[in-house]
Amino acid sequence: MKLKASEHGSVLIIELKGKIMGGPDANMFRDTLKEHLDKGVKKVVVDLGKVDWMNSSGLGILIGGLTTVKNADGEMKLARVTEKIKSLLMITKLIQVFDSHETVETAIASFSE
Amino acid sequence: MKKIEKLVIPSDTDRLPEVDQFAEKMTGELDFSRDLRDDIAISVSEAVNNAILHGNKNDGSKNVTVEFHKLENGIQINISDEGGGFESNEVPDPTKPENIMETTGRGLLIIRHLMDRVDIEPYKNGTKVTMVKYYIKDNA
Numbered sequence: 001m002k003l004k005a006s007e008h009g010s011v012l013i014i015e016l017k018g019k020i021m022g023g024p025d026a027n028m029f030r031d032t033l034k035e036h037l038d039k040g041v042k043k044v045v046v047d048l049g050k051v052d053w054m055n056s057s058g059l060g061i062l063i064g065g066l067t068t069v070k071n072a073d074g075e076m077k078l079a080r081v082t083e084k085i086k087s088l089l090m091i092t093k094l095i096q097v098f099d100s101h102e103t104v105e106t107a108i109a110s111f112s113e
Numbered sequence: 114m115k116k117i118e119k120l121v122i123p124s125d126t127d128r129l130p131e132v133d134q135f136a137e138k139m140t141g142e143l144d145f146s147r148d149l150r151d152d153i154a155i156s157v158s159e160a161v162n163n164a165i166l167h168g169n170k171n172d173g174s175k176n177v178t179v180e181f182h183k184l185e186n187g188i189q190i191n192i193s194d195e196g197g198g199f200e201s202n203e204v205p206d207p208t209k210p211e212n213i214m215e216t217t218g219r220g221l222l223i224i225r226h227l228m229d230r231v232d233i234e235p236y237k238n239g240t241k242v243t244m245v246k247y248y249i250k251d252n253a
Contacts, residue, residue: 019133021158023126053151055158056223060216067214084151091226092219093208 001025005032011043011108012036017050022057029061042074045107049080079107120179124169132161139181144248152227153246159220160192160242168194168240187247194239
């Protein structure tokens, strides 16, 4: 997995790329999230458009991230969820847990002020 | 591809990319679409992850063995660990509201959706997961 973090105004955008299969991937995601939450970031968009696939460890990384952000009184949204990941979210019923958007821009625009 | 190809790794999730490369190589030689190859790769990573974490309990002295068997109508993959075994029917339903926010426990559910046949049985000192994917599902 490759990860790129950038800030768009007050929104942290985490772009994930490749295959997300656990192991060191979880630490990379958690450390990036924690670093920005500690600086006061409350709005997070996870861009999945370049992810080939993820397994249940990848889903666990997203769930863990969502819980961490919520516990910091923030919001986390998904953007550009691929068909493969969407099917995994359906199988696991996690589709009802995440707020997913077609583009990063619509995800950013959906945050409450 | 020979009829049976085998990879043995120690219990270390950092070795998962190596398992994925092996699965990519094996399925790349067969008549699977990109989508089905990804389903197989996801399932292999799930089963190996389970073998490392729940079977061998991260004990680096215990190995996980991955075998690809070429079939007439698809592929069979056997993944075995050297742990104490586990009861798959004791895994809580991860889709229930009380479990939905758990970060683990979805591997078997995903494997059973993506593969055409899945068997879990005691094997030597551990557990063996047998998974089959057919080229065409009607061959099942």
